[in-house]
Amino acid sequence: MNQQNPPGIFIYAALPCEAKPLVEHFNLKKETPVQPFAVYLGRDICLTVTGLGKSAMAAGVAYTHALFAAVEHPVLVNIGIAGHKDHALGSLFLIDKITDIDSLKSYYPPLVFTPPCPTAAIQTVSRPQIDYDPHHLCDMEASAFYEIAVRFSSGELIHCLKVISDNALSPAENIQPKQVSQLIAAHVATIEALLAELRRLAELITAPEPAQFERLIQRYHFTASEQGQLKNRLSRWELLTGAQIPELDETPLHKGKDVLCWLDRQINKLEFSL
Structure with a gap:
């Protein structure tokens, strides 16, 4: 093959x-x-x-x-x-x-x-x-x-x-x-x-790294697996919103996992409205 x-x-x-x-x-x-x-x-x-x-x-x-x-x-x-x-x-x-x-x-x-x-x-x-x-x-x-x-x-x-x-x-x-x-x-x-x-x-989706990816991995700690999840979620966000940049409410975000959960909530809201 x-x-x-x-x-x-x-x-x-x-x-x-x-x-x-x-x-x-x-x-x-x-x-x-x-x-x-x-x-x-x-x-x-x-x-x-x-x-x-x-x-x-x-x-x-x-x-x-x-x-x-x-x-x-x-x-x-x-x-x-x-x-x-x-x-x-x-x-x-x-x-x-x-x-x-x-x-x-x-x-x-x-x-x-x-x-x-x-x-x-x-x-x-x-x-x-x-x-x-x-x-x-x-x-x-x-x-x-x-x-x-x-x-x-x-x-x-x-x-x-x-x-x-x-x-x-x-x-x-x-x-x-x-x-x-x-x-x-x-x-x-x-x-x-x-x-x-x-x-x-x-x-x-497979285009170059989405906007904010580099900034977020420098600001918060993401494991290697979480970095892949972050790229996937940011790509999905851009796809669903026409490449808008998400306006993160960073007050309650302390680590990479918090960022992923926040993005999940925002994406679910977008998908629900389709």
């Missing part, structure tokens, strides 16, 4: 039929030595077919990023199918809320750009559902994908795109692999536009 020019974009699909139109569109080639998962590589893109379900998705994300551990601020996108009670087959949604039905944990992918398609909330389940929720999409991987992905990148660069494959009029047992490939193939232009926007955001 070529580690000299590692990819910056990582796509995760549960099923081969979900991956097929993306492999063809982006001209990806299968890495034959890779055994646990089917991994496809192309210019700046790595696509992994993980298998169905939360455990398989979590393992696939972790495995792929073990292969490319040196990539800084990668873009991670889960692309696949989902069900909904009423939405028409083939409708495309960018996910803005993910709820794991088993753990009841919820995740909110930050949308710091104009979505290229409608947004929706999704519930992730452990087994196919007979009854459709009228307010949420339903899939079997999104929560596991997001929970593992945030260990490897910034939340702004981690997203799920879902195409409606089944609804109350055409339930899940009617799904055919060829149909799934066709539904996803119809949206490759939108997918490509989203990846381009996320790549642009990643380049902003």
